[in-house]
Amino acid sequence: MGKSKVRVQKRNVRESEHKVNEISESSPAEDKPGGESAKKDLTNESYLQTVFRRFRHHHLAMISIVVVILLGGAALLAPVLAPYRPDDIVGPFSGAPSKEFWLGTDQIGRDVLSRLLYAMRISLLVGIMATLISTIVGVVLGLIAGYFGGTADMLIMRFTDMVMSFPYILLVLVAAAIFKPGLWNIILILGFVDWPGIARLVRGNVLNLRETNFIKGNIVAGMPLRHILFSEILPNTVAPILVYATSVLALSMLDEAALSFLGLGVQPPTASLGNMLNGAQSLTVLTKQPWLWIPAGVLIVVLVMAINFIGDALRDALDPNSGR
């Protein structure tokens, strides 16, 4: 045993002093390290540290995080930052950007910058809430389908296929016809349209995990079902869920914009990035008054891209098979 310790240390001479100390501490038992992999295995780094270290290698994602935090912060602090109340008529109709109104005013004289800040709030709220709802629904259904299998699996997965094959615009149209279109309706609709992907993802992961020895070990140890599902299986599927959720977030923000642009989403006077673009349906606005639609359009693109970059970096960082 003593000998093996020495050997471990020798092998790692080139590693930093600190690491060697940890390793010599960590060999309580017998085996000599089997080359590369063992050396890597013995570094004392928690999973989250590894993920964070890998994540930092993605410069684009780091920039994206800063962008998202800045924009999110601005949206959160909209009441403080906005120079005017978003729904107040404060200036000339369709006024060009000026010292008083940095981004101009819209067709009925509201300050575009103030509206933009509040619109970002709404769009982020819709995106995050819809993602939350679809993630929760997807995770619960995926867990049940994957773990119990059989009839439950069959029923849930066929229902999932059904929802997936529904064009969501149609759903929204129907829902808008039955209920009044509005903020919470669009959140609910997007939330209940986006979950099938997550359900499938979770189900696949659970099917895999269910057959692993550590789950069987827990069954043999007589652990209760809730422990196995939520404490053993779920933490092992968090990584792919997180990655998928970022893309759902980006997608639902885009969907909100599209629906609001068509007038089916968030209803005026409440501003959202989508319905601010609504004005661009008119040719004069599109060609002569770019301050009315360019800022909102750019914000959507920047937010969606930033979120997607973060998702990409997360996927790489969380992948246990990537060697870095």
Place this chain on the structure above:
Amino acid sequence: MKTEETVPLVRAENLKVYYPIKGGIINHTTGYVKAVDGVSFFIREGETLGLVGESGCGKSTIGRQLVGLEKPTEGKIFFEGRDLSLLKKDEMQKIRTRLQMVFQDPYSSLNPRKHIFEILSQPMLYHGISTRESVEKDMIRILDMVGLSRNTLGRYPHEFSGGQRQRIGIARALSLNPKFIVCDEPVSALDVSIQAQILNLLKSLQKELNLTLLFVGHGLGAVNYVSDRIAVMYLGKIVEMGDAKEIFHHPAHPYTKALLNAVPVPDPEEKRRERRLLEGEIGDSTHPPAGCRFHPRCPYAVETCRQKEPGLQKMEKASSHEAACPIVMTKEEEIG
């Protein structure tokens, strides 16, 4: 080991495990894989039964049955005289702590997201075997038993080598104070040098804690080393069963002989033995051969082997050595 006639701790009676094969357009059952097909055995308290056979002969399936991971298609399993299939759910949960398992692959048997403290403490706390105050002390005691130091607790599974992980796996099984542990090929995924250490550990733990073990393995050498008795399986059936020494030195069944022949001897000086290795593959467990299941590969097979399926028979009247090969038995009688 124990000579007094007690109720065996574990007993399997005519155990059958069939897995349905789904297929066709409407996903109906097209046949069954007969993984275990009518197996009876018992394990006395404090004894180790070794279960050997080729891959796919059903030995691991038996292990999973005994700890209640799967339900038998037919037949019964008794633990301390109680039929496991008749137990209610909560009774089963209680009895589970006393039936534990050590898995083959130490790399997948520990949750990669939890450190060892959580992996070991959660079951103990759930079953009230330990309390929040005493759990750390208990864990250190168990880790000490399996030869690991206390600073194992704060680490994650990926920081350990295969042998260390298997020790943790054994510690987890021990933490629930089990009476009976199924060791499902616990060393076959490890380096040879570490295999011996794990085998020695299991052996000494068994003595120390008076454990009852079912040791599943495919190498007769390792199994013989830890076992008091050995059962040899072929294609879902036990073909020979008896004391380990007896099986190792006087194998009766041609399949057991072939297995022994396949054990490499670490002696370069030894004259090249006459090695009669088996030819062919293990048969198809969906459609096992008629008659004796071993007859297509058996060098001694005669016509009756193709027709009548032999059952286990005692070699001598009073002995516990049983084999399912009437041909060899009669032959030996002629010789002896």
